[in-house]
Amino acid sequence: MKSKIIAVSSYLPEYILTNEELARDNPEWSVNKIYDKTGISTRHIAAEAESCSDMAVAACENLLKEYSVNRADIDYVLLCTQSPDFKLPTTACIVQERLGLKNSCGALDFNLGCSGYIYGLSLAKGLIETNQAKNILLVTSELYSRYIAKEDKSVRTLFGDAATATLISCSNSNEDKIGPFVFGTDGAGKDNLIVPHGGAKYPFDASSDVLEQDSSGNYRAPKNLFMDGGEIFTFTLKTVPKSVDALLELAGFEREQIDHVIFHQANKFMLEQLRKKCKFNDEKFLTSYEFFGNTVSSTIPLGINEAIKADKFNPGDKIMLVGFGVGYSWAGTIITW
Numbered sequence: 001m002k003s004k005i006i007a008v009s010s011y012l013p014e015y016i017l018t019n020e021e022l023a024r025d026n027p028e029w030s031v032n033k034i035y036d037k038t039g040i041s042t043r044h045i046a047a048e049a050e051s052c053s054d055m056a057v058a059a060c061e062n063l064l065k066e067y068s069v070n071r072a073d074i075d076y077v078l079l080c081t082q083s084p085d086f087k088l089p090t091t092a093c094i095v096q097e098r099l100g101l102k103n104s105c106g107a108l109d110f111n112l113g114c115s116g117y118i119y120g121l122s123l124a125k126g127l128i129e130t131n132q133a134k135n136i137l138l139v140t141s142e143l144y145s146r147y148i149a150k151e152d153k154s155v156r157t158l159f160g161d162a163a164t165a166t167l168i169s170c171s172n173s174n175e176d177k178i179g180p181f182v183f184g185t186d187g188a189g190k191d192n193l194i195v196p197h198g199g200a201k202y203p204f205d206a207s208s209d210v211l212e213q214d215s216s217g218n219y220r221a222p223k224n225l226f227m228d229g230g231e232i233f234t235f236t237l238k239t240v241p242k243s244v245d246a247l248l249e250l251a252g253f254e255r256e257q258i259d260h261v262i263f264h265q266a267n268k269f270m271l272e273q274l275r276k277k278c279k280f281n282d283e284k285f286l287t288s289y290e291f292f293g294n295t296v297s298s299t300i301p302l303g304i305n306e307a308i309k310a311d312k313f314n315p316g317d318k319i320m321l322v323g324f325g326v327g328y329s330w331a332g333t334i335i336t337w
Contacts, residue, residue, distance in 0.1 A: 003128040004177035005121075005335060007167040008305045009063035011055050012044040012292070022157060025150070034157050039268020043160030043293030045145045051085050053094045055163035056141040060099055063137075063165040071100060076133040077107040078123055080116035080297045082326070083143040084109060095139065106133065113193075114264040114325030116140060116297035117166075118181065118333050121321075124168040125178045138166040140297040144225060147195050149211065151219035155227050158267055160293035164301035177336045180250045182243050189328035192231040197222040232325065233270060237277060240324050244278045247320065247332045255279060258334070259317040260307065264324055265289035265299035286312070297323075313337045 019031045019041060035041060046055065056079060064071055077099075079092035092107035106127075112119050120138040127133040141163035148156050171177065197208040208223040220226060240263070248255065261280050263271060265288055275285045288303040295302060300321050307313055317337040324330035 001129055001131060001170045002173050002176060003125045003168055004171045004173070005166060006169045007063055007067040007069065008301055008308060009059055009066055009165050010298070010302055010305045011058035011062060011163045013046040013050060013055070013161050015045050015047060016042045017045045017160070018042050019157075022153075026153060029153060029157075037267075037269065038157050038293075039271075040157065040289055040293045042291050044162060046143045046161040050143070052081050052083050052141045052143060052163075053085050053091050053098060055143070055161070056081075056091070056095050056139045056165075057098045059141070059163040059165040060095065060137055060139060063167060067167065069167060072102060073135045074099075074101050074137055075105050076124075076127060076136040077101065077105060077139060078120050078136060079107070079109045079139045079141065080112055080120050081109060081141050082111055082113055082296065083141070083146055084111075091141075092139075112329055113142075113296045113327065114266070114299070115323035115327065115329040115331040117300045118321055118323045118331035119183075120166075120297075121168070121178055121333055121335070122181050122183075122331070128168065128170050134170045136168045138168055140164045140301060142296040142298050144294075144296055147223075147225040149218075149220040149224040151211065152224065154216065154218050154229060155225050158294045159225075160295050162292060162295035162298040162302055164298045164305065166301055166304075175336065179333055180247070181331065181333045182247045182250060184239060184243060184328075184330040186235075186239075186328040189231070189235055192228040192235070192328075193226070193326040195223065195225050235328055236266070236270060236324055237273060239328075239330055240274055240322060241277045243324075243330055243332050244320070244322065247322075247334065251334050253318065253334070257318060258284065258320050259314075260312065260319045261285050261322075262300055262303040262307070262319065263322045265292070265303060266294055266325070296325075299323075
């Protein structure tokens, strides 16, 4: 048995945070400055009562409806999130019940950010090709807005919320439709993209809500997301081009044989630098950050979904996917459409 992607759908929260609103909240920010620096015009933000499972279920329901998928055929749910409903139970279990999937269905969460979708494809491929499952919902659901201080322009301009659902199924073809894969990890970079308080190491306490000003004039508390943009940029430019070269060598492909490239959608500046360093032309290098921002593990499947809507993919196309970020963690693969 081989595995292949059958369908991709998404869910975006209703509320849209515009650059105009950000500029009104913070007069020292201008609409043009925000856009020129990030390339982002809008980002969707989850409602106060909206949860990870709410968005995950909505994305899955969209997929089931759009592609006429019988939910009785789903036998595994893989949920990638860094904003679960609870510390426990597993949010994937909640999604299974709310979707009305059978009780023989497997379900698990895995906590990875910007590389998470690639890891999820690898997990799904392994489950299918070892005959443990036949139809898997790979779900990403991220609400980073819950971690962001309103006064912190270093991250508030960048991140949005979104969920996606990908159906991965078994195929009788002898051709690999997903893979090969390359992976990488460097936990030494953990402090450069982190929510310091709220876990077992540093539980919430009286100091968790105390805002402090950094050298750039941003305010955040220990319960909020912290990102050292300079360190993340340096890590990315050092790591991603090498991973692209390793993936091409592993697959036995030249750059010219890759039809489309979708990287994690961090921001305009980073992606343009990566595109040049990895030697991909504009036509192949697909972007989708302008209207969604950085949606963490959802950026790559959102990009796939947008390309499907725009009818960019043809059967047999080779699509390179590369994720990188929090952890540090990075991964890449090539899928055949």
